[in-house]
Amino acid sequence: DAGVIQSPRHEVTEMGQEVTLRCKPISGHNSLFWYRQTMMRGLELLIYFNNNVPIDDSGMPEDRFSAKMPNASFSTLKIQPSEPRDSAVYFCASSGGTYNEQFFGPGTRLTVL
Amino acid sequence: QKEVEQNSGPLSVPEGAIASLNCTYSDRGSQSFFWYRQYSGKSPELIMSIYSNGDKEDGRFTAQLNKASQYVSLLIRDSQPSDSATYLCAVKLRYSSASKIIFGSGTRLSIRP
Numbered sequence: 001d002a003g004v005i006q007s008p009r010h011e012v013t014e015m016g017q018e019v020t021l022r023c024k025p026i027s028g029h030n031s032l033f034w035y036r037q038t039m040m041r042g043l044e045l046l047i048y049f050n051n052n053v054p055i056d057d058s059g060m061p062e063d064r065f066s067a068k069m070p071n072a073s074f075s076t077l078k079i080q081p082s083e084p085r086d087s088a089v090y091f092c093a094s095s096g097g098t099y100n101e102q103f104f105g106p107g108t109r110l111t112v113l
Numbered sequence: 114q115k116e117v118e119q120n121s122g123p124l125s126v127p128e129g130a131i132a133s134l135n136c137t138y139s140d141r142g143s144q145s146f147f148w149y150r151q152y153s154g155k156s157p158e159l160i161m162s163i164y165s166n167g168d169k170e171d172g173r174f175t176a177q178l179n180k181a182s183q184y185v186s187l188l189i190r191d192s193q194p195s196d197s198a199t200y201l202c203a204v205k206l207r208y209s210s211a212s213k214i215i216f217g218s219g220t221r222l223s224i225r226p
Contacts, residue, residue: 031212042218043157043201050212091156099145099164100205100212104156 002026004105006092012111018080021108024073025094033102034067034077035091043091049075082112114139117204119217128226132189136202136217139183145205146178146185147214152198161187192224 005024013019025032033048047057049069057067064083069075079086089109095102116139126132134148145164149157163169163176163185175188185204189196202217 033213043216045213045216048213056213095212099162100214101147101159101162102203102212102214103159104149107156 004092004094004103006090006105006108008108009106010109010111012113013082014113015083016081017112018078019082019086019110019112021077021090021092021110023075023077023092023105025075025092026096026103027073029094029096029103030072031095031100031102032069032075033093033095034075035093035104036088037091037107038088046077079110082110084112086110087112115217116140116206116215117202117217119200119202119220121218122221123223124220125223125225126192128192128194128224130192132192132196132222132224134187134189134200134202134220134222135184136186136204137184138202138204138206138215140204140206141180141183142207143180143183143204144207145214146176147203147205148174148176148185148187149201149203149216150198151201151219157201189222194224194226197222197224 034046037043046059052069067077089107091107093102093104148161151157161176169176173190177186199219201219203214
């Protein structure tokens with residue numbers, strides 16, 4: 001079975017550019033999570049969706065960040081405009097079933113120059 | 114008080130010994146507890162889930178849960194160099210919405226040959 005799929009795996013961009021990260025959750029999972037991880041701040045939950053509906057976006061750092069989940073098999077996290085402090089690894093995770101165990105994708109390493 | 118707390122380490126254990134990782138949580142009503150392993154440059158990987166008091170064993174790993182004392186631990190028997198990683202404790206808090214789990218900051222484990 002395919003796990004959580006993320007693209008791109010690496011992204012290098014210049015400050016001010018728009019960045020779009022993509023995620024395909026595990027089939028049948030009804031919850032999807034976007035995390036950001038840095039050495040300084042550890043693993044931070046940015047936003048999560050239940051049944052394609054955003055439930056908690058309190059972790060989104062500012063209005064430059066937005067996330068969508070147009071259907072059960074696809075989500076995007078967009079940063080516009082990007083800044084160097086956005087450099088981090090961004091993980092997507094999905095969960096489902098009785099115990100809601102979360103499974104992570106491989107992550108996108110974002111570098112903003 | 115943080116919702117989920119772990120000693121950041123590093124914890125250094127000789128090869129073949131038992132590694133003991135601990136985690137405390139603030140919400141007495143929490144019901145689901147998870148241990149993730151994260152190798153450097155990789156995504157968190159779910160290795161153990163535990164839902165009731167007592168021990169749960171899976172190969173060389175044992176998760177221990179004590180709800181009265183609000184702690185969960187992970188024991189790794191016969192530690193191997195390949196166990197060197199950061200271990201993240203995660204808890205489904207009673208008052209958080211359906212599928213959200215809270216991660217600790219992780220304990221870095223180093224197995225010395």
